[in-house]
Amino acid sequence: MKFYNREAEIAKLREIRSLSYSDHSRLTVATGRRRIGKTSLIVTAMEDEPFVYLFVGRKNEASLCAGYYSCRM
DSSP, X not given: OOOSSOHHHHHHHHHHHHHHHHSOOOOOOOOOXXXXXXXXXXXXXXXXXXXXXXXXXXXXXXXXXXXXXXXXX
């Protein structure tokens, strides 16, 4: 996906990543309307480093935990 005018967002995500290496761990949450490129933006910003991406759908807590647990196996 080609990004237009997202350089500032990519730079901020990379800055947050570098701060988490040198200072304290950080949790970053990307929210917004559907289908505007949130996942692609994160993947692009983190493409040169390993990272964990957890999708949280609209489910109850027990279903989410069961799904995450089964993914680890």
